[in-house]
Amino acid sequence: MFAGEIRQLWRYPVKGLRGESLRSAKVDFDGLAGDRTFGLFEPGTDKSVWGGSHPRMMAWEAAWPAQCGCADAVAGEPVLYEGGGAAWAADDAALPGRLAATIGADKGVELRPVRRDYGRMLVVFESSVRELGRQLGREVEAARFRPNVIVDTDLEPFAETALEPGTKVRLGGHEFTLQKPCERCVLPSWSPDGSNERDMELHKHVIKELGNHFGIYVRIDETVTIAVGDTVVC
Structure with a gap:
């Protein structure tokens, strides 16, 4: 259905704080290490x-x-x-x-x-970030959505959220399972640099035009390593 590559990897050791950019990352049932x-x-x-x-x-x-x-x-x-x-x-x-x-x-x-009973990894598509910016008439930072993986593929913008749960997505040759699209809270409306500025138009647009979904959650049962530049295939 689509093909491309991993462009960026991010992890957030503390929920709510900015995270760190990675070149590679281990992933298992609990999510990104x-x-x-x-x-x-x-x-x-x-x-x-x-x-x-x-x-x-x-x-x-x-x-x-x-x-x-x-x-x-x-x-x-x-x-x-x-x-x-x-x-x-x-x-x-x-x-x-x-x-x-x-x-x-x-x-x-x-x-x-943090106590948690599951792990999952958030994947955001560059084409959707670009199209969202085009619709709003300004650049939108992918960091607002706090993704773990940013991929660039030939999939049409926003089409990832219509994929069926259970769809297999290969990242770096490893088979992940799509869990569901990410339902967004208010967090993306706040500036990701902590400047305390809010973009209400973006929040309303995601709710009204995108069904309040942006990005997808995927999961894997085994322990694997993925890296920037790895292929993405579905």
């Missing part, structure tokens, strides 16, 4: 502090320390970087206070591992 492993929560509760309610979170970014020069390695805990570039160890006792102050979390925050 090191992706959305930690989250921010209100102290003493399971209530998430997320980017839709605290968009200044995206002024921060998180990355796994490089291990032996391997971009896909994950070990220990991530390093967090605030907007000005200062680096923080995940276990720094002063980090929660600094995070809360800079993102406007009046009740404070805790950084801790």
Whole structure:
């Protein structure tokens, strides 16, 4: 049905914060290794502090320390970087206070591992990002949609969200299964750089014109490695 290649890989060690660009990544049943492993929560509760309610979170970014020069390695805990570039160890006792102050979390925050019962990987198509920008009359950053994989294929814009769940998609020669199109929350309407600016027109357009879907989730049962430049075939 379509063919192309992987153009970019991204992972987000801490949900809601900006992530890191990769050259390669390990993927298994739990999703892309090191992706959305930690989250921010209100102290003493399971209530998430997320980017839709605290968009200044995206002024921060998180990355796994490089291990032996391997971009896909994950070990220990991530390093967090605030907007000005200062680096923080995940276990720094002063980090929660600094995070809360800079993102406007009046009740404070805790950084801790995320519990999840499944893994999935978000794939976004460059043709759809370009067409969305054309429809809106301005460039749209793919980063707004927080994808793990950005692919460039010969598929018509937005056609990926009409593919049947269960469709097999080969990334780097490995067979992934399409789970479903990604139903979008308000997060893409907020600037992905943490500047606290909102694009309501984009949010309304995605809801009205695209059925509130953008990108697809895929999954794999085995452990594989994918890389920028790998082929994509369906």
